[in-house]
Amino acid sequence: MGIRVTSRGMQTTVQDKGRTGFQRYGFSVSGAMDQIAFKLANSLVGNDPDEAVLEMALMGSSFIFTDETVIALTGADCQPLLNGKAIDTYRAYHVEKGDELKTGPMGDGIFSYIAFAGGLDIPKVMSSYSTSTRFNIGGYRGRALEEGDHLNFKHTDISFNQIIGRNISTFLESISSGPDNIRVIPSSEQPALTDVIRESFYSQKYTISSKSDRMGYRLEGKRIEMDEQISVISEGTVWGDIQVPPDGQPIILMADRQTTGGYPVIGTVCSVDRSKLVQCSPGTEIQFTQINVEEAQTLFIKQKNWLKLQQERLNDLAFQSKQSGEVSGVQARNKIDDLIDIVKDSSFTQFSYSDKHIKLDIDHESVRVQSKESTNQPEDQ
Amino acid sequence: MSEPSIVPAGDCALRVVFDNKIDPSINQLVNSLDKKLTELSVPGVAETIPAFRVLTVLYDPEITDLGILSEAIRQLLSDQNEMDSREKRVVHIPVCYDRSFGPDLEELSRHSGLSIEEIIAVHSGRDYLIYMMGFLPGFAYLGGLDPSLHIPRLDTPRTSIEAGAVGIAGSQTGMYPIASPGGWRLIGSTPVILFDPNRSEPFLYEAGDYIRFEPVSREVYDQIKADCREGIYKYQVTMEVDGGGHSGNQ
Numbered sequence: 001m002g003i004r005v006t007s008r009g010m011q012t013t014v015q016d017k018g019r020t021g022f023q024r025y026g027f028s029v030s031g032a033m034d035q036i037a038f039k040l041a042n043s044l045v046g047n048d049p050d051e052a053v054l055e056m057a058l059m060g061s062s063f064i065f066t067d068e069t070v071i072a073l074t075g076a077d078c079q080p081l082l083n084g085k086a087i088d089t090y091r092a093y094h095v096e097k098g099d100e101l102k103t104g105p106m107g108d109g110i111f112s113y114i115a116f117a118g119g120l121d122i123p124k125v126m127s128s129y130s131t132s133t134r135f136n137i138g139g140y141r142g143r144a145l146e147e148g149d150h151l152n153f154k155h156t157d158i159s160f161n162q163i164i165g166r167n168i169s170t171f172l173e174s175i176s177s178g179p180d181n182i183r184v185i186p187s188s189e190q191p192a193l194t195d196v197i198r199e200s201f202y203s204q205k206y207t208i209s210s211k212s213d214r215m216g217y218r219l220e221g222k223r224i225e226m227d228e229q230i231s232v233i234s235e236g237t238v239w240g241d242i243q244v245p246p247d248g249q250p251i252i253l254m255a256d257r258q259t260t261g262g263y264p265v266i267g268t269v270c271s272v273d274r275s276k277l278v279q280c281s282p283g284t285e286i287q288f289t290q291i292n293v294e295e296a297q298t299l300f301i302k303q304k305n306w307l308k309l310q311q312e313r314l315n316d317l318a319f320q321s322k323q324s325g326e327v328s329g330v331q332a333r334n335k336i337d338d339l340i341d342i343v344k345d346s347s348f349t350q351f352s353y354s355d356k357h358i359k360l361d362i363d364h365e366s367v368r369v370q371s372k373e374s375t376n377q378p379e380d381q
Numbered sequence: 382m383s384e385p386s387i388v389p390a391g392d393c394a395l396r397v398v399f400d401n402k403i404d405p406s407i408n409q410l411v412n413s414l415d416k417k418l419t420e421l422s423v424p425g426v427a428e429t430i431p432a433f434r435v436l437t438v439l440y441d442p443e444i445t446d447l448g449i450l451s452e453a454i455r456q457l458l459s460d461q462n463e464m465d466s467r468e469k470r471v472v473h474i475p476v477c478y479d480r481s482f483g484p485d486l487e488e489l490s491r492h493s494g495l496s497i498e499e500i501i502a503v504h505s506g507r508d509y510l511i512y513m514m515g516f517l518p519g520f521a522y523l524g525g526l527d528p529s530l531h532i533p534r535l536d537t538p539r540t541s542i543e544a545g546a547v548g549i550a551g552s553q554t555g556m557y558p559i560a561s562p563g564g565w566r567l568i569g570s571t572p573v574i575l576f577d578p579n580r581s582e583p584f585l586y587e588a589g590d591y592i593r594f595e596p597v598s599r600e601v602y603d604q605i606k607a608d609c610r611e612g613i614y615k616y617q618v619t620m621e622v623d624g625g626g627h628s629g630n631q
Contacts, residue, residue, distance in 0.1 A: 023430045025584040027518040125578050135518055135559065137578050188388045189398060233403060234513060236430025236437030238394045260432055260515030268391030296392035297442040304443065
């Protein structure tokens with residue numbers, strides 16, 4: 001059992017990290033538009049970060065649960081209501097059979113994600129859960145969800161009690177470049193794109209067009225005038241490529257992009273700005289600035305490390321997890337060391353932990369570990 | 382031929398760019414480098430997209446970087462001849478050139494001055510190099526169509542062309558792996574399933590392979606189609622020495 005769709009929303013699809021490995025055959029990657037929000041949704045409910053989730057675009061769907069589970073919503077704020085009561089995004093909630101989840105228009109972005117403890121029980125097609133609506137493959141019957149659809153949850157061994165209430169409240173700001181600034185790694189060797197054209201591209205603001213979709217974000221701005229004589233022989237595309245078609249209005253290639261393209265590419269959006277860009281709603285004004293590959297990669301790795309730290313933090317804060325309930329000796333010592341590291345890296349000012357074996361007090365000045373093993377053995381006998 | 386350039390394509394990919402033209406010998410360099418990168422499993426390389434004159438290499442910047450990977454690629458390029466094989470992989474595609482599948486055969490006959498039998502003989506009389514795949518899943522950009530068969534696209538594209546349709550557009554011939562609208566002149570149809578997402582190998586061919594169209598009757602077409610549906614059809618793929626005969630069967 002799982003979840004039944006009671007209202008379809010705008011376009012709600014099953015997505016994961018994407019269908020990689022088939023671009024050489026002309027098959028698009030697809031996958032979650034906002035890869036960070038998607039991974040965090042999974043981590044919040046104790047899943048592998050690459051489990052299938054639901055992606056809702058612009059206008060949320062509504063659901064009735066036909067089974068108990070734990071859910072978390074991430075990405076744009078879709079104003080979720082659980083049985084009529086407002087709930088937070090980036091927090092894991094327990095839901096019972098018969099509960100109703102309603103989501104509405106997105107407030108601060110355009111893509112929201114819902115993860116379910118254990119994931120969705122959906123067959124992988126070409127190694128991925130992602131829905132390709134262009135080719136009607138993958139996800140739930142190769143299409144966006146409709147009213148009445150029922151999706152099953154996978155069986156899971158996750159203990160719901162250990163994940164309920166998990167949340168993420170701190171976000172990495174140090175890698176950001178301001179809300180409307182998108183950083184681009186310039187292309188080289190494009191005869192159609194002169195220095196004058198490039199200068200104009202970086203000096204003006206562009207508006208994201210309402211004709212944008214999961215394939216590409218179309219931009220509206222001053223027309224780029226190119227020499228029509230210069231044609232480009234088709235070549236492989238990558239996420240974030242900014243194509244300049246003959247009408248002079250750039251298109252940024254997104255998750256459902258075609259695998260090859262024959263328009264000149266002025267540059268490629270850096271990976272670290274992906275989530276920010278995909279969450280820009282139509283009408284948003286953006287400005288491009290240049291970044292070099294090395295700097296972009298340093299920031300991207302920093303972002304990935306932050307993501308890993310969040311995942312570890314979520315997993316370790318459920319301290320009495322499957323294994324740790326009974327750990328002892330060296331294993332316990334490592335566990336405590338891990339916990340100390342996590343607390344020091346996080347924004348907590350103070351942390352206390354106590355169980356039948358140990359009492360732990362951590363603050364920014366000191367760490368106090370007190371073993372209870374020798375003193376109070378009879379307590380639990 | 383000039384030295385290829387290696388340029389960044391964002392922070393997770395690079396492009397190896399060869400001479401700016403559509404030419405089998407240039408494309409051979411792309412495909413040869415692609416095979417080496419794939420076979421040697423160079424650390425950090427996630428995926429490659431071979432095209433006419435550019436190999437796009439997607440990589441994980443946590444494992445490698447532009448400098449290290451460019452150096453590895455330069456090394457592979459300089460070793461060019463050692464691993465290069467004269468063997469070509471030929472994928473045999475049965476085609477029924479029946480009028481019902483080729484509504485544009487007569488127009489092509491008028492345009493080319495060839496009889497329909499001659500068109501079939503010319504079209505199936507040579508192997509076509511797959512320069513690149515793209516546009517649709519499993520769509521092959523084929524090179525080498527005989528100039529006598531060149532014909533402009535339809536003025537008004539058809540709203541739907543069935544999977545398996547074989548056609549000509551300008552100087553190119555190709556097959557539709559899935560149903561799609563299109564302006565191609567249709568001359569036949571293949572009964573084989575060119576793209577099946579649920580097959581262990583969803584695609585039958587890739588860039589660098591050759592396609593050989595083999596004319597079949599309507600009866601054979603129907604039989605192959607039925608066999609494909611049941612999953613018992615044996616796809617014909619041979620490894621051949623360039624210019625030589627058959628050297629294996631698969």
